[in-house]
Amino acid sequence: MKKIIVSALSLSMLLLLSQCSPKFYEPSAANVSASASLEDLNKGKALLLDKCGSCHGPPSPKKHDSAGWNSTLDKMQPKAKISDAERALIFKYLNSEKI
Numbered sequence: 001m002k003k004i005i006v007s008a009l010s011l012s013m014l015l016l017l018s019q020c021s022p023k024f025y026e027p028s029a030a031n032v033s034a035s036a037s038l039e040d041l042n043k044g045k046a047l048l049l050d051k052c053g054s055c056h057g058p059p060s061p062k063k064h065d066s067a068g069w070n071s072t073l074d075k076m077q078p079k080a081k082i083s084d085a086e087r088a089l090i091f092k093y094l095n096s097e098k099i
């Protein structure tokens with residue numbers, strides 16, 4: 001019985017931890033700005049997970065600031081074979097996380 005309680009507790013701790021710092025945030029109204037609608041951000045997230053994960057796993061938005069993402073995307077756009085419109089959506093998602 002004690003074992004069950006302990007494992008239930010550690011399971012809920014794990015769940016809590018993973019909810020505190022998800023690697024890929026879920027876009028919400030708090031992330032929306034004049035240049036990035038909720039729809040843009042949801043599309044950008046889906047594109048990031050779809051197009052940027054085949055070679056090295058999709059990168060966390062926390063990795064770079066906007067200048068850094070711009071130069072990384074200069075290198076990665078041809079590798080991922082994405083259009084300028086897709087790149088723009090991914091860029092919006094990468095730069096709209098509120099920390």
Ligand code: HEC
Nearest residue numbers: 051052053054055056059063072075076077079080082090
């Ligand atoms: C065809 C394979 C491939 C795809 C697809 C790809 N990458 Fe990369 N990526 C690489 C390689 C190879 C490196 C390491 C060499 C380098 O830095 O140029 C790398 C390095 C990186 C790095 C670490 C270097 C840095 O600038 O921080 C990031 C971040 C990154 N990629 C993001 C992305 C994003 C975002 C996408 C989607 C738009 C993407 N990658 C798609 C192959 C790929």
